[in-house]
Amino acid sequence: MQKESLKLYAYNLIKEKIISCEYMPGTLLSEELLREEFNVSRTPIRDALSRLEQEGLITILPKRGIMVSSLSLGEMNMIFEIRLLFEPYAVMNYGYTFDGTTLLDFYQLFHQPLENLSNQDIYSLDDRFHAMIMDSIPNTYIKQCYSLIHNQNLRFRVMTGNCTSERLIRTHGEHLDIIKACLKKDWVGASDAMRKHLLESKNSTFELLLNTPKIK
Amino acid sequence: MQKESLKLYAYNLIKEKIISCEYMPGTLLSEELLREEFNVSRTPIRDALSRLEQEGLITILPKRGIMVSSLSLGEMNMIFEIRLLFEPYAVMNYGYTFDGTTLLDFYQLFHQPLENLSNQDIYSLDDRFHAMIMDSIPNTYIKQCYSLIHNQNLRFRVMTGNCTSERLIRTHGEHLDIIKACLKKDWVGASDAMRKHLLESKNSTFELLLNTPKIK
DNA sequence: ATTACTTCTGTTGCATACATCATCATGTGG
């Protein structure tokens, strides 16, 4: 295996800690602090920070420090705007590339009773489903953009905690609607189902957010 | 005025030279070469390169050098896919925020006879028109993504040279169609006109590209 | 001629010292 460069190592670790909210939104960091935490010099840290800044996960305040980007309702609005733009588009235009076996697998998985699944399982399943759909788009620029908002979405999820179980049940149902349309190769229907799913998801997410005092 | 940091200085200059194709697609650069050219140390250069790599304008080949990203037909396909996704969306959803005076100004400008304008003027006008439309989208992630493909588009334009004057005339006409629909606040019509314009533009661009041997 | 090995050169990766600047506490003169 190729030895991983320190700058990549630092980049991945810092990113992970931001996404997992170990570094909470709004926290002030410093190169020195990170240097000690990872036992490397400032150089690879700086490299990592430069990239993270461009991804919007941090803001470098010249001569003052490094701020972990905060989360806001406006941010979440932008996330859903992009998901509503990209995901129905993916289903509509690249649905034909979905693998039939994979679709059937998902069909089974979303039929499992919720009690069999931990919250972690549910989110992981949800993620894999949406990832499969976005992976069908070959356009690397779209992928890159989606990856940015996906990171932010993960941070929101950590901050807001879990959905209600009613919402989880409905989510599975909406996913099944999308899959059923895909199996029938009804891409217009599948795309519409996706749009509906995202709108429902958006509503319930905002309900959750409005009860999360730290995010306004 | 705030003194510009060297890393920003280096970033802007290198970026400009890549976009203007002074550094041609596929060229191999090195930190040392750039260091000499700008009379700064490697540190700000490295910072700039790290950001440019993430923007996709260069690829850092570890221990070998820095390659200016090449251009390909696939790249151009991705550019138009995104423009076709974003620009009609902008007109449809944010057209209502367009400034009426600005629209009328554009209306006048696109009525000028072509002979009054240099190629530079024409491209600048075209750019400003599309920029106005994209600026109406408040979503910063969409803006960022669009900016990436816009940079690539500029590089293509430099490499392929100018359109035919028939195409330029038709371009102005298509722009006028969009503007007229906007003035009538017919956002569906304007969005359709935009889509048609981009498809026409795509066709003529690909004709041009197929006659540009360096890009395949 | 081919192969394997060695050496050499150019490149980035990394660590570190120093410069510069923003901020805040402190002290001083009015």
Place this chain on the structure above:
DNA sequence: CCACATGATGATGTATGCAACAGAAGTAAT
């Protein structure tokens, strides 16, 4: 008491030296 200068502190910005590595070129044995 306040306005303001001043210095301490801590942060990033920048320069630079050395290490590590990839690839090219040369060399010797087969």
